[in-house]
Amino acid sequence: MGEKLICQMPSRNTLGKITDPCIQFLGIQWTDVQVYWNAPTEICSKMNINLSVEEYGIEANPKYTFYGVNIVIFYQFEFGFYPYFKDYNKSSPVNGGLPQDCSLAAHLQKVRKDITNIIPEENFTNHAIIDFEHWRPLFEELYDKKKTYHFSSTKRFLLTLQVYQEASIERVKRIHPSLSDAEARQLAVIQFDNAAKFYFHTFLLRTFLVETIKTARQMRPKALWSFYGFPYCNYNAGRKGSDYNCSRKFESYNDK
DSSP states (O other), X not given: OOOOOOOOOOOGGGTTTOOOHHHHTTTOOGGGOOOEEOSSOHHHHHTTOOOOGGGGTOEEOGGGOSXXXXXXXXXXXXXXXXXXXXXXXXXXXXXTXXXXXXXXXXXXXXXXXXXXXXXXXXXXXXXXXXXXXXXXXXXXXXXXXXXXXXXXXXXXEEEEXXXXXXXXXXXHHHHOTTSOHHHHHHHHHHHHHHTOEEETTEEEOOOHHHHHHHHHHHHSTTXXXXXXXXXXXXXXTTSBTTBXXXXXXXXXXXXO
């Protein structure tokens, strides 16, 4: 096993003077790293509980509001009309279930409305993160299992992302019943990866994710827009001694 690193956040008066072992392998000083706090802790301020994360050089919204002037996170189920299968169940599609079956126009219209409501300041210049996690944007990445908790109990479930592969292939077979299984899978890969739709025989290759962030940048062009979790990396980083690089496999996914 690789050497375990115990991380401690330095106090304000030592910021910039030390290098934490957890980021030492990157050659980064604490002055190069800005940490943001965006946990739902507004209730603490209302109850006169002072978290004082600023003492550790951490940026937070005033009064620890979830949406604020320093950072905003748009979660998948509350931003636009994000397509997904509830509880990873093919019989419970929401907003079409698959990106191929969602209404992109309706989604982008809702995105504009949500941004206007949550970031009313047109000259907002700080971080705005889009958090889409229910599926990954490449068909070949939909092989993994995700850990989740059922809210009505403490039981943990392993839910598989493969539901999006299966549903995509079944969709192709419904539309093109004469295709073989191999042909249906090949077409499903193309359609999922491109989130393609036929409109008046025009094959649009604008992806759901690209159009979402393009619209966001048009709405608030000075904001620092990003997607949570991307570029995507494997979870094996650091398990091989001091090797914290993404695997070649995941680098190729990110290149696509």
